[in-house]
Amino acid sequence: SQTIHQWPATLVQPVGSPLSLECTVEGTSNPNLYWYRQAAGRGLQLLFYSVGIGQISSEVPQNLSASRPQDRQFILSSKKLLLSDSGFYLCAWGVMQEQFFGPGTRLTVL
Amino acid sequence: AQSVTQLDSHVSVSEGTPVLLRCNYSSSYSPSLFWYVQHPNKGLQLLLKYTSAATLVKGINGFEAEFKKSETSFHLTKPSAHMSDAAEYFCVVRLTGANNLFFGTGTRLTVIP
Numbered sequence: 001s002q003t004i005h006q007w008p009a010t011l012v013q014p015v016g017s018p019l020s021l022e023c024t025v026e027g028t029s030n031p032n033l034y035w036y037r038q039a040a041g042r043g044l045q046l047l048f049y050s051v052g053i054g055q056i057s058s059e060v061p062q063n064l065s066a067s068r069p070q071d072r073q074f075i076l077s078s079k080k081l082l083l084s085d086s087g088f089y090l091c092a093w094g095v096m097q098e099q100f101f102g103p104g105t106r107l108t109v110l
Numbered sequence: 111a112q113s114v115t116q117l118d119s120h121v122s123v124s125e126g127t128p129v130l131l132r133c134n135y136s137s138s139y140s141p142s143l144f145w146y147v148q149h150p151n152k153g154l155q156l157l158l159k160y161t162s163a164a165t166l167v168k169g170i171n172g173f174e175a176e177f178k179k180s181e182t183s184f185h186l187t188k189p190s191a192h193m194s195d196a197a198e199y200f201c202v203v204r205l206t207g208a209n210n211l212f213f214g215t216g217t218r219l220t221v222i223p
Contacts, residue, residue, distance in 0.1 A: 036213075043200065043215040044154075059210070090153055098144075099211055101153040 002027035006091050006102040013109055019064075019078040021105050023091030026072065031093040033074040035066055038088040038104075050074060081109045114203045116214035124222045129173075129188040131217045133201030136182060143184045144202040144211070145175055154200065160184060171195070196221045 003026045025031055035047040046059045048066035056066050067075045086109045091102040117132040142161045146154040158169025165177040175186045201214040
């Protein structure tokens with residue numbers, strides 16, 4: 001069976017500090033991978049998706065970046081966090097029609 | 111262009127009464143439609159999906175949704191609400207062949223004992 005892991009589960013970071021959130025998938029090969037952000041009181045916003053190693057598509061211009069160094073690893077990064085980066089970050093993997101979501105990382109930027 | 115609109119940001123029902131969460135979509139092509147549920151501080155779980163087969167779709171936990179092309183709707187229903195149904199529900203549309211999911215803004219369901 002497939003599982004998806006995200007860490008850390010929660011994170012509190014000061015403004016201007018760097019960020020690295022990691023997502024790994026088990027039990028499937030060459031999945032599409034996605035990063036979403038859910039800001040307080042708002043729906044989910046697709047940030048990045050990847051159809052393969054080293055292939056990243058950005059949906060929204062921002063100070064975040066994503067990388068896929070391995071087939072089942074997807075990393076969300078920032079060099080300098082902004083207050084507006086606070087939110088709940090969800091990683092998902094997808095094959096064909098469906099997407100399956102990880103447990104999420106709650107990021108608070110102070 | 112495609113989008114999805116959830117008409118109610120918050121729905122409150124009594125335990126044991128029916129649940130109706132409304133969703134309308136706009137899409138130039140035949141969409142795939144989904145309902146996801148999110149419990150507090152948890153990831154999203156797929157409830158059900160419509161992918162151009164039967165228009166009445168049955169999902170987990172007693173939920174179902176009916177795809178009505180003439181009304182461009184995909185409302186989520188359940189005959190009898192349970193306390194454990196309290197959560198945020200997202201209606202989602204996916205254009206055929208596309209990688210992206212487009213999420214509605216969500217409906218928070220409260221179940222009153």
